[in-house]
Amino acid sequence: MKASTKIFGCIADPIDHVKAPSLFTQIFKEKNIDAVMIPINVSAINLEQFFSCIKSVNNFSGLTVTIPHKTKVLRYCDLLEKEANDTQSVNWIKIEKNKIIGTNFDGIGFTNGMKSNGFSISNKEFAIFGIGGAGSAICHSLLRNNVKKLKLINRNIEKLNNFVKKLNKLNYKTEILVDDFVNYDISNFDYVINATSLGLKENKDLIFDVKKTKLDATIIDIIMEPEETILIKEAKKYNRNYHLGKNMLTSQVDLAGKFFNLW
Amino acid sequence: MKASTKIFGCIADPIDHVKAPSLFTQIFKEKNIDAVMIPINVSAINLEQFFSCIKSVNNFSGLTVTIPHKTKVLRYCDLLEKEANDTQSVNWIKIEKNKIIGTNFDGIGFTNGMKSNGFSISNKEFAIFGIGGAGSAICHSLLRNNVKKLKLINRNIEKLNNFVKKLNKLNYKTEILVDDFVNYDISNFDYVINATSLGLKENKDLIFDVKKTKLDATIIDIIMEPEETILIKEAKKYNRNYHLGKNMLTSQVDLAGKFFNLW
Known part of the structure; x- marks a missing residue:
């Protein structure tokens, strides 16, 4: 971990089954990319509160979204890629130029x-x-x-x-x-x-x-x-x-x- | 990084000089504690937005606060320990029972x-x-x-x-x-x-x-x-x-x- 490390998250509730943080943090390491993916445990009831502020963290680069939030996070995206719009479900989010952009690679x-x-x-x-x-x-x-x-x-x-x-x-x-x-x-x-x-x-x-x-x-x-x-x-x-x-x-x-x- | 990893942050702006994320992540590792400290770059203008939602992340355990936020974060704490109150300045925050508790170890x-x-x-x-x-x-x-x-x-x-x-x-x-x-x-x-x-x-x-x-x-x-x-x-x-x-x-x-x- 360094001051310059880019932060990615994996948002889920419960959190203890998620595999993405260890998988992606390991891949970043192997590819020599200065980034980590952290587990982020947010309850459905607090999703709006969470998304109201993710733009405030400048070095927060994006999220993978999993159970039970994939359909609920749709409303917090500023832009949807085709796959997210087709499925009305989002499993990857990036923040670019202060916009929350959702897609779905499932x-x-x-x-x-x-x-x-x-x-x-x-x-x-x-x-x-x-x-x-x-x-x-x-x-x-x-x-x-x-x-x-x-x-x-x-x-x-x-x-x-x-x-x-x-x-x-x-x-x-x-x-x-x-x-x-x-x-x-x-x-x-x-x-x-x-x-x-x-x-x-x-x-x-x-x-x-x-x-x-x-x-x-x-x-x-x-x-x-x-x-x-x-x-x-x-x-x-x-x-x-x-x-x-x-x-x-x-x-x-x-x-x-x-x-x-x-x- | 695991699903169970506790997340600590180091909030600063600019972020690229901070030493705490690497120091504490290393110490957690040496002490066999399942935790990391990530750099969190939030501008002063977005502090309120940031603090309005940190309680929404259940596995977010706390923060160290550094330049230029030490005095400004005071207002977002629910409880202040004596050192923070004396100095009207906060450099460590923990979240316990949905309360933001500030102290100062500087x-x-x-x-x-x-x-x-x-x-x-x-x-x-x-x-x-x-x-x-x-x-x-x-x-x-x-x-x-x-x-x-x-x-x-x-x-x-x-x-x-x-x-x-x-x-x-x-x-x-x-x-x-x-x-x-x-x-x-x-x-x-x-x-x-x-x-x-x-x-x-x-x-x-x-x-x-x-x-x-x-x-x-x-x-x-x-x-x-x-x-x-x-x-x-x-x-x-x-x-x-x-x-x-x-x-x-x-x-x-x-x-x-x-x-x-x-x-």
Whole structure:
């Protein structure tokens, strides 16, 4: 740490599961960049207060935003990049010329993470549980990658229907389906994704029954703490292929570096 | 850096001379304490905005305050410890139970720093240039240490006279004198202190003429960037003893650790 060190933050609540501060601080070090990323624990009720003052810190360069703030921080941005506007969800913020600029790399981070691990995406069939900040970003990126079929499953039906209406207006070729949160059919999908917070940390709730997927399906979790979630354990138990949550974050490293003009 | 890392800050403007972030982050590491101190560059005009929101960050543990904010932050504290109230100047802040608590270790840090370097204080004669945040804290601590004589020299005469009135009310035995900022007599003092910001960083202005001190006087600077200021260079040139600014900070390490219940 030096007087000149640029400060980045990772804002979340709770904070104790976040991986970004250690990951990015380590990457800054390896790349010889004079910067750190600190954990910033702000409750939802204090978000407005927090954002009212981040411009006052001249050496504060930006933030990554995570659970539960991704959709709520939207209103505090002065400018939104396309990905943030499409998904109405923000996971990276930079402060430039006294403007708070929001973007979202969850979607492209997710699909890049799959590709760099050898999974093909276009023309494949996906089912996803959860359409919150991360889930909706993933859906947009899957549509942009021309998946064949996308089934959305969400506890809140009204929110789900509104989201589907929005996606349909975008005129992608993908067939978009919805299903019931309890009685879902995921028997014919190549990839089944958990984009909810079930399985985070101490939580042991399973979002879906892995046995209901086809034998060559790939089970994907976006939870990265623990690295091997209860869902991934189930996938292993029933011999399904799987893809870990941490890939969505590590594949955002390059994107974030470019966003902040760091590399 | 981890999700659980406690965040301390060092608030200043400009920021690029501050030593505390590297010093304290290193000390935390050596003591195996999961904490860092980050530089926080806030302009005076944005102080209110900054302090209006620091309570919103749950893992933000406290601050050290330096030039030019030491007197201005007083108004944002909910509670003041005796040293901060005496000097009307704050250089350490902690946030406890949603209260901002201010204290000031500059004075005791200064006198402790002298003592630990073998300088005796009581019954000695001191002259000090500058009665801002640090200077006034040093004066209070010198009085508490029963110095024989204390001469105060300050560009702003009205501020100086008010300060002397305040000191006299405290009924210490020390003889308190004032002198002119241009035509000063420092020929009979054991210690002559620079407590202004002259000599900081690129600034090459000399606060006083070292040749006007007695041959066995000790020249003391509170500036710590550069470590060897132009004043200290003059002291060396004219064979005066000297005491570096960094001692005031390093001797605050133990005090700060206790203030934050860290060690």
